[in-house]
Amino acid sequence: MRFISMGLLLFLVAIGGATFLESIYGIQTAKIVVYNATWFTVLLIYLSFGLISNIIAYQMWQAKKIAVLSFHIAFLIIMIGAALTRYMGFEGLMVIREGSSSNFIYSADPKLLLFASNGKETKTDAFQTFLSPVEFPFFNNYFTHSIEIGKKEITVSYANFESKMIDSVEIKASIKGDVIDLITEGMQSNYLESNELFMVGNIPVSLNKTLTMPGVEIKKEGKAYVMKSSIPIRYLPMSQMQQARQTGAEIPDSAYHKLSLNQWDTLRTKTLYQAGAQQFVVKQIIKHAQKKLFPSGKKNVGSDYLTVLVECGKEKKIVRVMGGMGALPTPKNIEIDGIQVQLEYGAIRMPLPFSVACNNFTLIKYPGSESPSSFESELTIIDQKNNYTNKRKVFMNNVTDYKGYRFFQSSYDLDDPKTPENEEGTRLSVNYDEAGTNVTYLGYLLMAIGMVLSIFSPNGRFRDLNSKLKKLKEHKKSTLLILLLLSTTLTNNGFGQHNHSKNEKEAIHRVISAPHSDELASLLVQNYEGRIVPFHSLSDQLLRKIHGQNKYKDLNCVQVIMSMHMYPDYWAEEALIAVPAVLQERLKLKKYVSVTELVASNGTFKWLTSYQAAFQKSESKRDEFDKKIIKLNEKFEVTNSIFAWQYMRIIPKKNDANNSWYIPMDMSLMKVDSLSSLETLKYLSLIDEASKTGQYTNASSQLKKIKEFQRKIGANVVPSELRVSLEISYNKMQIFLNTWRVYLSVGFLMLILFYISVFTKIDSRLTKILAIVRKVFVFILIVFFVYHGVGLGFRWYISEHAPWSNGYEAVIFIAWITMIAGFLFSRKNEVVLPGTVILAALMIFVTEMNLLDPEITPLVPVLKSYWLMIHVAIITGSYGFLGLACVLGLLNLILYVFRRKSNGEIVSRNITELTYISEMTMTIGVFMLTIGTFLGGIWANESWGRYWGWDPKETWALVSVLVYAVILHFRYIPAMKSKFIFNVASFWGYSAILFTFFGVNFMLVGLHSYAQGDGLGKMPNWVIVSIGFFLLLTIVAGIRNKSYNKSSSKSIHIES
Secondary structure, eight states: OHHHHHHHHHHHHHHHHHHHHHHHHOHHHHIIIIITOHHHHHHHHHHHHHHHHHHHHTTTTSGGGHHHHHHHHHHHHHHHHHHHHHHHOEEEEEEEETTOEEEEEEESSOEEEEEEEOSSOEEEEEEEOOOOSSOBTTBOOOOEEEEEETTEEEEEEEEEEEEEEEEEEEEOTTOOOOEEEEEEGGGEEEEEETTEEEEETTEEEEESOOOSSSSEEEEEETTEEEEEESSOEEEEEHHHHHHHHHHTOOOOGGGOEEEOBTOOEEOOSSEEEEETTEEEEEEEEESSEEEEEEEOSSTTSSEEEEEEEEEETTEEEEEEEEEOTTSOOOOEEEEETTEEEEEEEESOEEEEEEEEEEEEEEEEEOTTSSSEEEEEEEEEEEETTTTEEEEEEEETTBOEEETTEEEEEEEEEOOOTTSSSOOOEEEEEEEEOHHHHHHHHHHHHHHHHHHHHHHHOTTSHHHHHHHHHHHHHHTOOSOOOOOOOOOOOOOOOSOOOOOOOOOOOOOOOOOOOHHHHHHHTTOEEEOTTSOEEEHHHHHHHHHHHHHSSSEETTEEHHHHHHHHHHOHHHHTTSOOEEOOHHHHTTTTOOSEEOSGGGBOTTSSBTTHHHHHHHHHSOGGGOOHHHHHHHHHHHHHHHHHHHHTTTTOOOEEOTTOTTOOEEOTTOHHHHTTOHHHHHHHHHHHHHHHHHHHHOOOHHHHHHHHHHHHHHHHHTTTTOOOHHHHHHHHHHHHHOHHHHHHHHHHHHHHHHHHHHHHHHHSOOOHHHHHHHHHHHHHHHHHHHHHHHHHHHHHHHHHHHHTSOSOSSHHHHHHHHHHHHHHHHHHHTTTOTTHHHHHHHHHHHHHHHHTTTSSOOOOOOOOGGGOSTHIIIIIHHHHHHHHHHHHHHHHHHHHHHHHHHOOTTTHHHHHHHHHHHHHHHHHHHHHHHHHHHHHHHHHHHHHHHHTSOSOOOOHHHHHHHHHHHHHHHHHTGGGSGGGOSHHHHHHHHHHTHHHHHIIIIIHHHHSOOSSTTOOOSSOOOOOHHHHHHHHHHHHHHHHHHHHHHHHHHHOOOSSOOOO
8 A cells, every 4th residue: 555655646746747847848848758658657557556456455345345446446447548548549620611521630749740752652651749848868859750662761850849939030241141021911020031932821932942833933133132923913112002091092003013924023122012812011131141940938929840850861851840739730842862751740630531511600709799608510420431411510518429539619710801711610629539538437437436335335434433533522521622823913905094195286076976876886888798787896896906995085986987987187186096015115106196197208107118028028927026017007007998988888789790889979889879879978967967966866867768778779688687786786795705704703703712611610600601602603604604605696696607617706615615514514523613714714815815806707618518517516615625624634733732741631632533523524525526526527528629638727636636545545554644644634735725726727827717827927925934834833743743752651542
């Protein structure tokens, strides 16, 4: 068992480390070093044999061990399924234009394709080629492949690999050649050097190279450059184009000059050349220059280049090929020793035994937004060999299968209106892994059965722990002794009144009354995600974003935001914008500033240069100043957008195809409906007048008229009046803010009462009073637990989806499940509930620190699935039970610190009791975590085309499962079976959960919806300090435990 545990530890360290390799160097590096490495395969085989040996050694075939046997067999089956997937399955991407068909896919893994022809025969072979931008000892990129054609052997071997490179130009006087700078679509510079060809759309353009196809040739004659075209081309000097742009006039055809076909003519710089739908500009000719690759410095910018050595007979050639993982390769053709060779590197074509046609592609967007709500493809499977034709429909989370191939809706291409072709089409992920998937699913099922048996089996560990707890209670002679020394400083995060200096400029300023603001709160607005929200939600969100609170002085958010729209001159001088602390001293700003204080003389953001420099950095390279200057600029832009009425999209347009809403006086709206804008302006005039007189009757009547208009014209997208009313109530109630305050207060009060009962000699009367008070506190907690649940229910009803779809909701839900765990085990020991309540309070406190965005947003298409309720609920629910085990471990560590000979027997008994409870909660938590992780694999198979892909989120979920699996197996290892080691592990084991939830989202990269960063963001200082504190506590507890064990001379010793 010891060696198996060491193997598991090595496995989880390996896969956890692989996620960091992926974040730093890319997935290919992680596959080379870990996932696809031979040593990793050997490790998996070793673990499989270890499972078999344990089955034999512990005679798990006995009836009383059937649950444990099912676990081990399940893991073996999952291992077999994984092997089938790796060695027999493959993935790819199918791209089909609407109205056409395809019978091939592009490989998901990068491959090196080698094609050779000697005129009599051809040979083709493809080799899987993972390459890393850095090489490690024992793990390098080197490969060598060969094919035979005729009597000759062609060998291709690795020479160099450059990742995420961009084309640029190196200029030196010693360089003899020139480079032509071609500007194509998107104002993109493309560099063309001698003896090279560049494709402008489907038109080849070459320099000093004869074309064998219709296109454009450029060559140097003397000191000048000339060009010749075999296709019709016309050109226009850029000076004439600029004149046309300045006047706004269309350029007449007569302004263009035609280039004579197949005749050499002068190459004109700063001239637009057009050939059909394609066009390019010869920007400049760069003298004494050559093309050179430079690192882009960004993970998603640039191309990969593989350089290989090609050998045939005595001839050798160095060839560089552009491509990479997921990239369509650019073929490179050479002739060597009389043989034509073509090399490709990247996603190569893989034929299918049938065709798939895309009859129709449909993209549905959220109203008034460019964000996709859903997209689907109407397909036809065409298998001529078997005379089979069948129509299918594929959309996100709805797949189709044929002959072992599974098709998933992954993405799409939209039509470019600038081109005559119809580029609209679908992108389907294709997976061939019928055997591996089915075997793995069988393992999942068997594991779930084993978990159920383990909990309910009369001979199971769970029942055994419960029995031991009952025996401890029966023999308990002393009151539970807990010395909990927690010093907590509650920081008030609200903002008080501040006297800021401001310009006393006289400006018109009025604010609507509070009662009328309640009426205005339910006015509907379409936000930029397309969601229709009450004006109160918009105001609350905007004021929190710029001010940090939902109130300003004695004004509510609706009063402030409406006044900011109407009287921008006044509010531009108000010290409303909250400045992050890290910027205050460095920029010499107060805690709150006005917009005017942030404006430079040219009207832009005063620290625009610093902002641009920070924004251009990858997230992992930004320091705290960079992050906060970006935040301050965001507040500046949001405030100016309020002044410009950019958020007031309150007018629905009749018969709008995308159900878009518009701001008053929008020109596109005025063309078809000027009346609605005039009605809105009338309302604004009425509230301006009412703010002076205090009479809001006419304003209220006009507001009601606008609301009725919104519901009539926007009937297809507006929420019900009940939903709007509940959303406003939810905003005002601040349920979770109130909940964490009560949780924290009651939790500490319950601990104080407990101390009184433990450390004070009290009579029976006072004991009864304390018991009653404790029951009152429990009742309060039950009430606020229900209140907490009501808050989740509000979000569910308002958003129309399960309230755990983003980071904010998940933490709130985990806190709620933690409370459930606390109530379930509160009867086992009195300290369980206070510890649970404090943990839940701290979880909710994190959400109130503006680290997570509480805004209710529409779901991305992949989350529109019943799996959101099942997978996410189970896996986040497990965090609550495992969190309780963490808290109990922490309490026990504190008990170890303060255990002495005088109280040793009582404290040791309670350590034992809390350890048993911790193991029980951990068992439930790890079962839920395992089931949730495997259900996530099933969801991934339905959405992304594979049940496992080593995505950092799913990898760290597996790491967490293995961490707790190892902890629960400590009792089988003599050197690790002490209760102290178990409690240390139960406390520190939760760090795997915290990293899975927060660390992966903010430090690594991945596919999951709430992943925030682009990799390896900086760890906050307070996290480092916390780790140091708890590490010190653990060391002290270990020293005290060792000292106690040595000094204890009792004849009856309760194991510690």
